[in-house]
Amino acid sequence: MEDNRDYFMDNYKALLIVLVVISHFLELNNKNNLFLYLLKWFIVCFHMPAFIFVSGYFSKKELSIEKLIKKLFIPYLVYEIIYYFFYTFILHRTTKLYLLKPKFSLWYLLALFVWRLITPYFKKIPHYMIVSVSLGLLIGISDMQDNFLSIPRILYFYPFFLLGTITQQVDIKKLLSKIKIKKIIPVFLIVLLISFVICPYSNKIFYGRYNYESLHQTDIEGMFVRLLCYAIGFLMIIIMMFFVKKDKTSYSYIGQRTMPVYIFHGLTYCFFKYNTTILQMVNTPIESMLLILFCLLLVKLYSSKIFFNITNYISNIHLPIFSHQR
Template structure:
């Protein structure tokens, strides 16, 4: 997914409500959330969950792998772009830094530790160390978002930040030495989407809403799915993970910069197609978009437990009916995890913990 507004990683997609010319400032309405952004976050999060549900089914299934590749080509770019858009007004003030600690840093520490203990159990690896510098599983996005947000004033100062961000991303693919510390490969390679979001204006988000854009999105996704199906035996879909160098993918180093530009163009087209079909009005799922942070972080436990308990061992789960049932179950679970009753106690706990550390 971003003042800690943030994709799955934070849930404050508020935009200022216009003031009445006759009303005094003190009577202005509180900030209102943008239903379009909440809808986009929720729907992209459902795709995240679907991708994790399909992951154990990829082996031996070209169709599932094609769907998996298509989803991974754009769902995290959606979150990074929205995160950037909602970071446009970020300034490194004590108040904003406090929100950053509450909304991103504290959940990162908590869930990085929790996932380490949980992975020790599910992988029978009791020696796995607890470290905050090697993000485990889902928590990489929190580390990336923290770094992106802190560097926002720099990107806002530059005249042409997007070409510079693309250069950094391309350079990362040339550098196998960029290792697991804070998952800097992903931080660098997803950076262009965040920076692009920083450069967007509100009217840019309305461009994909045009009828022509919605119509074009249909053949776009149909063609992308067909291309993904064709590419399954011919291309390594790990390029869309953006988590390693070109040589680590058994490709010549010079492939890295080329694939950076190719995947950026491909992913951006799919992001626009996705946004074209996101509802602009409030819907039954709009409220769940406000809770994607903790839904995102919590659903990983369910995904890991499902594999550990052998839920994928049944033969029927690999058939069309099983895949549809699994996808529907994943959507239902993450929807429940985004509910206010789930996110509210976690937010209070994070605020309490950070309040003990901040100066008065």
Template structure:
């Protein structure tokens, strides 16, 4: 590469071709310098957290954008239900069912689009600007918000202790950095499950970087790395869609039954079994049991996701915006006492709050919101990175060719 960039004359070695960015890098959009190139071969909703392209037509598969949008709507709805669920057994049962699969579904998709990740400089840069920088910005913003609006003047600002929603960015950074290792080992999913089981009985891991969640949710990310497009097509068959109906009905019944019998903290994956007051051996058992249940319900969720372009398909490229921003609305409402209103604790109030949560997160995924908060979610930060030598050499080569063209 360096010889090619510095050798004069017409015998100079050819430069390597410019490589396209990795699919599925979790920053909300593609970098500026590839925007024009990607727009010619993808739909107008293209982003760096993009869905799998149709290899025959070169277009994005709307299924993945639809799945990301619907999953993030479920996340916002579940967060809105949290202050109300103790007053309604039905609502808490639904909450339990939704919590068992909405984040696993999102994490599996993230893993699926991380399959091509390696330590190439441009991909590392996108990981920093699309995940690490938003984590720092929003972890600080949430802490300040808690101090000012939440009337907690002594709330700490610590980048080592993710608060509320920012744990996912921290986890995503760690998972993606370990992707080359999972692609190297022979049996990645059993290994990831073993790590999650060990984490569930290790309270000494502590809260730094929310490692309990990072490790206990790890198998879903690794599963996504192991999946292929045909696996998603398998669960989207008509027979699976039909079978998903009774499965979800049974899950709702089990969720209602389990409300007084099971601690919902199991679904958060943020505590070791000792911290939940259960015998140590239940940790590994629950990791395996919940992994199986989550996969079953996630498959049902994917079976119901439409595969064609819908009115909300374009919003799939802005799900990270909706995820990080809706937390300010939920926490702000909690601090202001909105959830204490008696009307919200009745069935009609719960339905109204559900609709409002879905509408709010939908608005937060739109392009105008993306343009406003792009500085925090996808900064270019060209000043912070060295230019790739091959890219600089290609630019010089193009400039030399233009100079030789006669006027």
């Protein structure tokens, strides 16, 4: 029944998808002023870890390989084809159908497929959370191409997905009831913002796709910084929960329709990135606010029924190969 919905998580997902969109649209202008710079750092340090945590939270039920292929892998292939035609005929950019190298944000669909596929088996490993973090640290040493099957990102973000799968609603309620945590949040956020200003590294340290060498770090330095990124990500997942409403709101439905927003905002962003210079020119306070407003309008547009129906249809494409299987 609708009354049994977890509106808290719907609201959390709505907040996170808004931040995902804003983060992408800040990619070309975040160095234009201090506000955009801090906003980009702030969002990047936790928005994907939190989004992936929530995905894990809603992935406790094991699905068969057939359902995973239908719900995630087939849509991944379909959206790759859509992006290929968009790049080729709308953006007029030279590209190929790199199914092994996901375009833009489509790596997330591939990652979800892999995470949901391996998690039931991975959890049988002793101390699997520690193992997952260790893999996330060690992949940074590899010289593997950062976009090949999105393996670096799949391994880096996996601990957040795992955490979501073992987190129960009662755990979150207990956490949010602790008054002491609320008192230290302002201090932590201030320290965090100050650290972003003086940080000697690029905010790409939070992306998970780049190895330590490309970030101009030694292996030991890179693993230490990445471990710090993990700590910040885990803490921010908790902290941002305190800013989310628990009851149904006018935007709760957006949390139920994050997929169309995630998929289609990328097409809009790529159009502005490659066909115009508008995003690079955003600088003044008014322009910065207009950009954020534009991102909110995009979320509103792509969470509408028509786009939700499109993604829902693609994730339920009939596969004859599975038609005789239950």
